Each structure stands twice: as structure tokens, then as C-alpha cells.
Amino acid sequence: MLAVENLDVVYEDVILVLKSVTLEIPSGEIVALLGANGAGKTTVLRAITGLLDIHRGSITRGRVTLDGMRIDHLDAPGTVAAGIGQVMEGRRILAELTVEENLRIGAHTAARDAVGAGLERVYGLFPVLAQRRTQVAGYLSGGEQQMLAIGRALMAQPRYLLLDEPSLGLAPRMVQQIKELIVEINEQGTAVLLVEQNAAMALSVARHGYVLETGKIVMDKPAEELRADDDIREFYLGLADEGAVSFRDIKHYKRRKRWLS
Numbered sequence: 001m002l003a004v005e006n007l008d009v010v011y012e013d014v015i016l017v018l019k020s021v022t023l024e025i026p027s028g029e030i031v032a033l034l035g036a037n038g039a040g041k042t043t044v045l046r047a048i049t050g051l052l053d054i055h056r057g058s059i060t061r062g063r064v065t066l067d068g069m070r071i072d073h074l075d076a077p078g079t080v081a082a083g084i085g086q087v088m089e090g091r092r093i094l095a096e097l098t099v100e101e102n103l104r105i106g107a108h109t110a111a112r113d114a115v116g117a118g119l120e121r122v123y124g125l126f127p128v129l130a131q132r133r134t135q136v137a138g139y140l141s142g143g144e145q146q147m148l149a150i151g152r153a154l155m156a157q158p159r160y161l162l163l164d165e166p167s168l169g170l171a172p173r174m175v176q177q178i179k180e181l182i183v184e185i186n187e188q189g190t191a192v193l194l195v196e197q198n199a200a201m202a203l204s205v206a207r208h209g210y211v212l213e214t215g216k217i218v219m220d221k222p223a224e225e226l227r228a229d230d231d232i233r234e235f236y237l238g239l240a241d242e243g244a245v246s247f248r249d250i251k252h253y254k255r256r257k258r259w260l261s
């Protein structure tokens, strides 16, 4: 179990962006973390993966644990070694290197003899990457680059994979493909924390979901219940009227709905 407990995070000692955030990713499961722009989703991932300090952020209260052991003191390579892989927002592949070179970089913490097995797994999951292994990564399509970024994270054989908005900017067909791949990766035994604004996609694969609003967890429910929740449906599943999607959070949306009726 990977757990975040009562976490407060500040940036540059002043701005409190996470307020007592608690969430759990049980071993082997898919968990969704939903929220609007600026809610703090990426900050949660940075707190888990030891990347807060390079963004001048820090944990001021609470802790992050892996199987009960604190990991919030670890730096980024330390969290990878502990079994946590992540795909950052915006993919961040190395455009001038080939597909296979990108993948090998992902394996730099793995034992040398694990690299072959890692490549085999990744090429099995993403045949298109196998076809393009000697091509320069910058020439891949957006969806293929997302696959490469996920593949690179898998090369270190993580037990937990954190994905920051993997569907962002992709065409519906590619989103569907990424979704199927997430399910397959999970079936191979990797737990997934799926950060998404595409709630429909995330809740269709997750077992449990959390909704983050301006740094606070405001919903913590089985994905099935979130899918059935009217406010989630209207606000995050894009079923709301045009005007509503510009509101920052569900609370405002509900208030406005009451006011209009």
C-alpha cells in the first residue's frame, strides 16, 4: 500500500497548496485522482516522488508511506528504487534520442540483466515502439510519445505507476488505447495512480476515486459511486451545460445551480 496521510504542502514557504490530503493506493489496484486545473494533483505526485524540493515546495505536515515505511524523505531516484515510477505531465521524452535509448534511460536503476526483460515487456505492450525502436523519439506522434513515456517508467519495474494526465491532448481513439494499456499494465501486477481531468476515462478503469478541490480531498469513494454521482457526472464528465465548465469547483457549481433554480 502506498499512502499519503494528512499531507500539507507549501511552495516557497508561503502558499499552502495541499491541505491535509489523505489517499491510499492499495497494492495492485487502480486509483483515480480527479480535479480541475490548479487543484493540486501534480503537487500530490511531486510529494510522493521526491520532486517537491526542485519546485521549491515542501511537506509541512503529514507523511507518505510505502507498506508502512516513511518515504517522504527520499529524493527522486530513491523513490524509483523503492518501486515507484511516474510519468510526468507533458511526457518529457528525450526528443533527440531514439525510442530504445529513451527506454534504456528508464532502466538505469534496474539491474543490468533486467533491461532485456524490461524491453521485452514494453515492446510487448506497445508494438508500435518495437517497430520504431531505432527512430528518433521526437518524430513520434503525441500518443506514441505518451506510450514511450509510460514505457520508460515501466523499465524500472515499478510496483506503483503514477500517471499525470496521460490522456491530455490526445484524440479520442488514442485515449481509448491508452486506457486499455493502463488496464493491461495493471493486470500485469502494477498498481496505478491515475491523475486525470478526463474523469470518464479514469473512473471507467479505477476501483476507487478521489476528487481534489483547491488542495483538499472533497470526495473519496468507490469509482462506481463517483460515476453515479450527479455532480461528478455534470461537472467532470462533461454533461454540464456550457457555462458550468468554467467554474472552479463543484461547491461553486452546486451553489450556482441552486441559485438558478
Ligand SMILES: Nc1ncnc2c1ncn2[C@@H]1O[C@H](COP(=O)(O)OP(=O)(O)OP(=O)(O)O)[C@@H](O)[C@H]1O
Residues within 6 Å of the ligand: 011, 012, 015, 017, 035, 036, 037, 038, 039, 040, 041, 042, 043, 044, 055, 056, 057, 089, 197
Ligand atoms: N513551483 C511552484 N511554486 C508556487 N506555486 C506553485 C508551484 N507549482 C504549482 N503551484 C501552484 O500550486 C497549485 C497546485 O498546482 P498543481 O500543479 O499541483 O495543480 P494541478 O491540479 O496539477 O493542475 P493542472 O490540472 O493545471 O495540471 C496551483 O495554484 C499552482 O499555481
Ligand SMILES: [Mg+2]
Residues within 6 Å of the ligand: 041, 042, 043, 089, 164
Ligand atoms: Mg497538473
